[in-house]
Amino acid sequence: MLTSLQATRLAVFAEVARAGSFTAAARQLGLTRSAVSQRVAVLEAELGVRLLNRTTRSVSLTEAGAAMLPHCEAVSSAAASALDAARAHHDRPRGTLVVSAAKGPAHAVVAPVLPSLLADYPQLQIELRVQEANIDVVAEGVDVVVRAGSGDSTLVGRRLGALELRVCGSPAALEGRRPRVLADLRDHDWLAFTPIGDVLRLGGETVKLTPRMRVDDGDVLRRMLVGGCGLGLLPTFYIQDDLDRGTLEAVLDPIPAGHIWALHPYGRQPPSKVRVLMDRLARRVQRR
Secondary structure (H helix, E strand, O other): OOOHHHHHHHHHHHHHHHHOOHHHHHHHHOOOHHHHHHHHHHHHHHHOOOOEEEOOOOEEEOHHHHHHHHHHHHHHHHHHHHHHHHHHHHHOOOEEEEEEEOHHHHHHHHHHHHHHHHHHOOOEEEEEEEOOOOOOOOOOOOOEEEEEEOOOOOOEEEEEEEEEEEEEEOHHHHOOOOOOOHHHHHHOOEEEEOOOOOEEEEOOEEEEOOOOEEEOOHHHHHHHHHOOOOEEEEEHHHHHHHHHHOOOEEEEEEEEEEEEEEEEOOOOOOOHHHHHHHHHHHHHHHHO
């Protein structure tokens, strides 16, 4: 089997044969004349046969070189086809895109952008995994993981937007007694989101609440709040649609809680399927 270096030397030899000179071949390949000459010389040494007759002005094929040229051109053509296929795969989203996200970001950030992604790229398939725990992205074959909070130093991250928490409740729950400071929340039935806890901090003020109910599922908590069961704290991206509709109202100032991240394991040049998803996720978060 040919090594990549050998394939490169064969392609260089074929270009010299076509161009009729080392200088013209070097110009075509974007190499120096000496680099082209050296690669052909190494190829001849490896084969133990002279492939080119050299003069001060031109080169011509030896009998061995003429016999070998069609095979070199076939190798060069195959390599070019392989590169074209790789570029096409890189430039046009296709294949399977595996996305991992916790339930909140999966529902509020990822899922809304997927219908247009599937419609725009017919050769793309998507596998969405709703996973709460941190995962080994490489070991599990995940292309993009969406996380709320902090990034991951082992992956390339794109910060989609700020993560803010809002105290909110239904218009009925807030009627006539809107909280002005954190301590006012003690006058309401408090529905706690278990991952956040019972202690709230805002603007130098800290308050520990005694929840009427604890919920470890953000969507269930959102439904309880819309139903008028009390006040609670959820990420803005989770309740934005309800805020827009007026079924929930936010009180007090936002509480900063890090950022929403999209992370991938591909380094500086992710495939196009990753790039287009991350662009749409960023637009989704920034609009909200």
